[in-house]
Amino acid sequence: MATAAADDVETKNDLVLLDFWVSPFGQRCRIALAEKGIPYEHSEQDLLGKKSDLLLKSNPIHKKIPVLLHAGRPICESLVILSYLDDAFPSSTRDLLPSDPYARAQARFWAAYTDKIYEAGTRVWKLKGDARAQARDELVQVLRNLDGELGGKEFFGGEEFGFVDVAAVPFVAWLPSYERYGEFALEEVAPRVAAWGRRCAERESVAKSLHPPEKVDEFITLLKKIFGIE
Structure with a gap:
């Protein structure tokens, strides 16, 4: 899994996670993607300095990570992303949510x-x-x-x-x-x-x-x- 530059990933990869290294909310998404066996690109964001244009454009409401870009379309908020991964990738190795x-x-x-x-x-x-x-x-x-x-x-x-x-x-x-x-x-x-x-x-x-x-x-x-x- 490569780490990409913050503003140079939107159109190059099907699945990109905008993230910050110590964020527990970003880590939720990393763990979920690993559990489901889904490949993705990791884009490390600067949250303590100037936020990237990609992050601001992808999450204009909260202006924070994590954001999952799927074919360029943003999904925001960690628990929303976790649910989305189950819905969007039903053929992955496993589901996170129970069936009942x-x-x-x-x-x-x-x-x-x-x-x-x-x-x-x-x-x-x-x-x-x-x-x-x-x-x-x-x-x-x-x-x-x-x-x-x-x-x-x-x-x-x-x-x-x-x-x-x-x-x-x-x-x-x-x-x-x-x-x-x-x-x-x-x-x-x-x-x-x-x-x-x-x-x-x-x-x-x-x-x-x-x-x-x-x-x-x-x-x-x-x-x-x-x-x-x-």
Whole structure:
């Protein structure tokens, strides 16, 4: 999988992912594409400087990644992209969503719910005092809710790695930083999620898509400097 220049990919490849190296939302798409065995071109975007014309044209509403270009047509938002991959590539190696309509609805609900890990976790490292404590409590409750949903299952959908797992697993690399800033231990508040994260890390699609927690923590430190957070 080659990395292409940001503004020179739209017409050269059938499937192009506009992405940013540490983004958990972009990583969702990378993992999904790997799980489904779909070849694509990766286009690394500059989100901390001047955004590319291709990104601004492809996602004029939110102006952010990930964006999947399929034959030049943009699909935005990570969970939308995951669903699209199942719909657009039914003959790929596997589907991420279950076939039962109720199970599909539940998977979409819990996949969207995992975004709260990032939302609350971001507030944990950005804020201080009572605001940080509140964000920490929210994050812990989210993790406990996910722990309860996971229960004794191998993965969120049961025995197979699926839609919710793809949506949630990129946040695993961010959790050590959230734990440090929030002063809690994942093993204590959500032990089944902790064990699930270790199982997921053994998958090739995950291992090749995520960065070590140390790199994520370095990126958070960079963001704190950019935002002027002591």
